[in-house]
Amino acid sequence: MLDRSRDDPVSSSAYGTALGAAVAALAGLVRPSATVFYSVGTDNEPSGFELFGLAETMHRAYLQRYCTLDPLHPSYCARQTHSVLTLTGALPEPARDRSIYWKRFLQPHQVVDVMEVLLRDNARTVAAFSLLRMAPAEAFNADELSRARAVQPLLEAALVSLLRRERPMRAHTGGLPALTHREQQIARRVRNGMSNKQIASDLALAQPTVKTHLLHMFRKLGVSSRTELIGALFL
Template sequence: MAGSAQDLGRYCLQAFSQQVPASLAAFYRIDAEQQACDFLLQDLQAPMHARYLAHYRAYDPLQPSRCMAIGRPVVSLGQGLACLPEVQGQTYRSFLAQHQVVDVVEIIAQVDARPVAGVSLLRCAGLGAFQADELERLLPLHGLMQLALSSQPPARQPMPELTPREQQIAELLRQGCSNKLIARALELGLPTVKTHLINLFRKLGVRNRTELVTLLYL
């Protein structure tokens, strides 16, 4: 995520969290396939995020494409689950419960009728579920986020040459994770992680993880 986009993401996370308190949050860009990418995390730990990307993204009722199908700018977890088969919903709820998350709300911004960015707000047990009046308070901020995004230059497509696994590893590298933490988060052996890193360096023509992160995200 380029510098200006990172600044916008931080501003959005701060503004939304001040208006409606959240335990964890994330800002992300939405690519041409309506997939979330280039995540900017707030109090959301890398292992949880990595497990989501590796094992639970497909079960997420609040993926951008599913939020777009619901047709609302602010979508609650309950609204999303109502559109999923029960088994998928139970799987995703189980993942959230493992991290003490009790509720989620998604805010999707569009430019020229295309989803371009989103904010996830997650609440743990201490804050309880989101209330209807809180969701209403998010709507004006959603409008401001769309206005700000409409003035942003078009973002380049992230990591077009990388496999899904390589994208997961690159995202964890951007967050400063060590090889051991990557292995634990993705449930891989250390030799496998090292092999992926060697392939990544060779594929992108970089010599180390610093150059890789600079090439992909700065």
């Protein structure tokens, strides 16, 4: 059997397919209102967010003001032994009236519950799915928690080996311009070999919008083609 390198585009395509299948499986089993997938670095900081059904305005507010206050932040999760965690366990209801995170972020966005499904590699959390329930839906019940715990090892087995080969996007250092979250989403899909039409469908955007984002990225990075864009960001 061939051992594909991290630069093999087939590996990236397989990763995108596996992630999509994982999100669909969780949607069927647990029925979240929105899902966020993210990687976790060795410093226990989240990055590389992929949003599924979550408004970008809410995500920006989280990153700018509330990430460090999150009771389910990866630094908290790293100290836990379980692979499926809940907001109730991290922030019990009696403590919520004293929580800025709850009162100023979750409540205004009508979030009633959060479930975190962790993916570990040799005991270290390397990625996670954050599953959000918004009103009028109710909090996750015991049966849904049980389903998440049952599927977690399968998600871990499917994704962790691909994550090891997934080359991360270069950080905003050395003069490399910062990309918006949407530009990062599009860049990863370009790297995975998706056409503008496929990207538009995947992100629920119009094709001209995808083209406009790409032109903005070309200007930011000083490149003139998709191949050069991939080289600037991933190689």
